[in-house]
Amino acid sequence: MFTQLSGDTISPITSAHNTINNEIEGLNALREALNGSLKEPFEKAISIIQAAKGRVIVTGMGKSGHIARKISATMASTGTPSFFVHPGEASHGDLGMIRDVDVVLAMSWSGETAELASIISYTRRFKVPLIGMSANANSTLAKQSDIHLCLPKVEEACPHGLAPTTSCILQLAMGDTLSIALLEGHGFTAHDFKIFHPGGSLGASLQYVRDLMHTGDSLPLIKANTRMSEVILIMSQKGFGCVGVLNEDGLLTGMVTDGDLRRNLSDDLLTRSVDQVMTKDPKTLSPDILVPTAIEMLNSASITSIFVVENRRPIGLLHMHDFLRVGVA
Template identity: 50%
Template sequence: MTTSFKAQALQVLAIEAEAVSQLARFIDDDFERACQLIMDSSGRVIVSGMGKSGHIANKIAATFASTGTPAFFVHPGEASHGDLGMITKDDVVIAISNSGETGEILTIIPVIKRIGAHLIAMSGNPSSTLAKLADVHVCVKVDQEACPLGLAPTASTTATLAMGDAMAVALLNARGFSANDFALSHPGGSLGRRLLLRLQDVMHSDSAVPIVLVTASIKEALLEMSAKGLGMTAIVDSSGQLQGVFTDGDLRRILDQRYDIHDTAITMVMTPDCITAAPETLAAEALKMMEQRKINGLIIIDAQKKPIGAMNMHDLLKAGVL
């Protein structure tokens, strides 16, 4: 029985992969015109579909919206009962129907035309009523459904979703949509945190920064490290400029060298020319630097090379950057 399940699943994947692969033949002048219609529009993209096509339309609208093309989904049934009021003449409507003959979609087409919005049809039938009424038709025809009965939308919905992704990404590139733009629309997710969070947002500052003077002993530095709990301390001169850092790693390295921690100056065992970062550095960039240099913490300095903050891997973990 398990073998039968596996064989059927592999067949479904093969059919759907072939359906997506065959879409390349429909990336043509009509696809280009559809993208240009959206680029030239001063309004939003409204995506609509019924049944399974409606679920795909909802996802396509979400992908558009998160990649720089303002968009939302309108249910064609609800559109006939008031939701058409959300569509303006400046908008572009993408109507999705595999057959191109879905009644709920065709019912709202005359009103969309009367409003003056442009209409892009996405269907598997270039000769359908929907295709003929549209300003542009983007074909998503598939040779067969993955459903052995040929009834349940499977390969056709996969192909439509892939075509929507192709359109969204083509528009993303045309708009010069950046990773920072993407993060601005995803501030609550892990991607947003990685792309937006800066060291000034996660660092310990003011009195929480571990700092000792160059005149301090090893013992005084250890007491400062223990009090601040970051596994390191900055060493500064009388003007407050950073001269070096002393870390847990440095402590382990000097343990067998029999230093008198009471009388030995911290400058004798500190790491000069230590790795630092500016407060506006992206937390994700700092993480990459720390991993490359195999260090667990960073001193954050201002333009005068004075320590204004400190952070370690645990801070990045708490902030959701790791």
């Protein structure tokens, strides 16, 4: 049963809307802060991290710790070396994981999390840059930090104001802003992203056309002026439902598809020249574009096969089935 503090019942959907609206208000407050009080410390935090020769050590306790793990993982996967250190384990040997070339990002909504004391003390003793993130500008964490990212104080979505909800959203969003600003700052590309994400559908979607295309003898290619009887034979043998037409210089000038055959059905089809049937100047792909872009091109053109060319010379062929095979379509 969903109840308000007054005892009146509230529907699950109304509760959901209330939660989302509360969290949106929190994010709006964070955006405003980034245009005001947070602007300078945010830019300084980015500069400190960019100048560091080591890693970003992210730490936090409880719900802040869960968010800290995610932030660290996001940084590590987008080109900013990072790992999470549990504050409870830090005083039992894990402080040795932190070096003076690193930067520590410590998170605590109140800024008074007792378990962070050993890490804070360690950074002060060994001059490790400390970036604090809390909602209390007068907290111990804020006062001890080299840079303090003071988040706006917001009401939790929890009707009792107890369960960390909106506060976690703000911490996560702040971590994402740091991660993406750092990504863009060091020119992290989709190719770099692929290196850190080789598995699953995400890894597959980060492949390039040249990674999937058919090449060599498997390509259905014929010369201009070839009779359609031979064209149909090549189409059947290669199994792609198409044939590329080359001029005397080996450049792709046309393409015959199953659709072209249907549109040109006649008694003399087999004796006609491919030049009379082919689609001239067909759409092609570069081998160095990402697979999602290639899928969009095929879908937009309502085609199932496309040749990959370099300087108009066909070097490969992609079929929609190739995308299905690797799980990206």
